[in-house]
Amino acid sequence: MAPAYHLILEGILILWIIRLLFSKTYKLHDTYKLTEREKEDLIEEWQPDLLVPPVSKDHSSLKYDVVSGPPSHKIIVNGKECINFASFNFLGLLDNERVKEKALMSLKKYGVGTCGPRGFYGTFDVHLELESRLAKFMKTEEAIIYSYGFATIASAIPAYSKRGDIIFVDEAACFAIQKGLQASRSFIKYFKHNDMEDLERLLKEQELEDQKNPRKARVTRKFIVVEGMYINTADICPLPELVKPLSSAVL
């Protein structure tokens, strides 16, 4: 038989619990809830920025130079005939007669547009032929073509490299590569332009990190992205030196 004060204490505790259960809960949010009137005022007061900031009237890109006539090694800009040192026409194929003839033949057979993506009747036999020829030309197993040059590398990088992977990129990479890197959400590590020692230093650092955490390293893919010829600095990447350490490093 328990002593009396035990029972009284337990009784008081039970009554206290019952009181807590039935009392009104005191939510802190209540003090911050806005009334309808205040919400309407806020909505009235809010002013967004202009959709686009004003561009000064003499911004250089505002007025494009108008080219009339075919762009080839001689080009007519704003009515004046000039020698063309501005277009990318390395092999001079922009006004090649054979190319034009074949283009006209294909136009007469297929029309201008493909009216659909590759998956839904937008694949033509010429696409497949081009891909197999490209693969043979580049001495690879297969090739794939894109209709927009910028989109090629910007789509290819996020297709392989996902969140959590690591990409080592040259500092002078072109804008399309930068957009691809941004879309991939991976870790980006820049190495100095064409500096193979810097790249090796970064790779060694990464190797140490991997050894510290081998489980994570087993699922992290690593890529190196370089350009053959850099559009920003006009030099060529040292490919032989790049490929050599790859075969020895554990990547």
Add this chain to the structure above:
Amino acid sequence: MTESAATKLLNGDACRRTLNRKSPSKNGYVKNHCLFQQSQKCRRSGDKLSFLVPQRQNATHNPSLYKKPFVESFEETPLLVAVLTYMGYGILTVFGYLRDFLRHWNIEKCHVARERDEQKDFVPLYQDFENFYTRNLYMRIRDNWNRPICSVPGAKMDLVERVTHNYNWTFEHTGKVVKDVINMGSYNYLGFAENTGTCADAAIETTQKYGVGVGSTRSEMGNLDIHEEMEELVARFLGVESSMTFGMGFATNSMNIPALTGKGCLILSDELNHASLVLGARLSGSTIRVFKHNNMQSLEKLLRDAIVHGQPRTHRPWKKILIVVEGIYSMEGSIVRLPEVIALKKRYKAYLYLDEAHSIGALGPGGRGVVDYFGLDPKDVDIMMGTFTKSFGAAGGYIGGKKELIDYLRSYSHSALYATSMSPPVAQQIITSMKIIMGEDGTTLGADRLKQLSENTNYFRRRLREMGFIIYGNDDSPVVPLMLYMPAKIGAFGREMLKRNIGTVVVGFPATPIIESRARFCVSAAHTREMLDTALEAISEVGDLLQLKYSRREQALSSLGWMAEESLLQD
């Protein structure tokens, strides 16, 4: 049929009652997304939508915003079908694991791409699990996609015959050609995919004059006089102050949204927006919030919360709010509720980005897109974007709007500064086809084609509904999704239709939710009534063979016309 019924009942609340209103005694609940009837389930609780809703319990949309009936339907999946679909996927998954096991122990030959021997200790490029769906489910029915063609993708096309000897892992071309397959898959709404006629001749002339390539960006040496002419024409066509064109439709979105918004801005995008819009929004760095598909209550709630509470955590006011919607959603066939979106945008001072990839040229009495279809002012839409791939038979995209906007884009858009400009014959094709649609070439070809397209659309949709298929989307959209649901039927439908010489597009996961796989037809102005009839017969045959006629709606008796709805109203 729909039009005459609606015009008679134009005044009063009883208008816009759709034809597929069921009496409550029948089982099978049909969700009507028409702007009058809002079921209790869909109503948002708590929030007083003070703007769109007059102070009543039932959330009704404002019917006076719409000049003609907005009839959309998304019939719910029947329960038995849903259960069977899940079971189907379950069985496929079990078999997938079995095959993986066999491949791992080399009992079965492995065709999956593997790393080379010297790269064996590299981290694999694709984790086994990510690729599970592709290896085991997609591979089985892969022959329905990427079918190569070798003619114009017009109303009829020639397919290259291919066979596979190892269950779709590799294909071989037999060298034969399947001729005259009716094309229900290409986006050829106005029939401009042709290799003869004014467009083709003009393109040929331009190729001879300018060559094929440009070799430079717009801001450098790539701005030809033909580009300027095209942009001025596009601006006139849309009814905006000025416009700018780009070489690829996808890239238009992904490169220009980052130029317009940045950190501190809010993007409100529809649930079912295209990948290019999602990519552009992500690359811009703004906060993205998603509202339910075509649901104005959801959008209004998000807008109010955003303005009242500001940025998350800091509560600073947002710099800009951008609402991103599409004209026609290609997987659902639904049309955006543009009058309501514009009303919301004006009230809450947000900006509107309208992506008319499928709707430009295909909707509206003048072919000028969804703005024309609803009879609204193009100046209300801040940024009108569209592509030339679908209705104009060319390639590329455009953005139209006020002069300040386009001037800003000329200087700051990624595409103008880094990407090559459009090729001259493509630009010429756009110019010619746009002139035909506007009627400026002196013939009525454009007007005829627009009329033909809308007639074809209405006819096709009506016949499919009558046959008993479940068709999603708006009654006026030329994109017609037909529900298949079960994974095996995806492959079977595509193959059976090809046997009957009709090329269709079937879509499954991940483009659609996993149980809602569908076949999608794109009606074109180039289809004649006979072609549509042949196609419909074949679809009906395949539908009976595969038991696809799921719809449990009662068809309104067409002979009674609007009297039928009157009697249902009295229920």
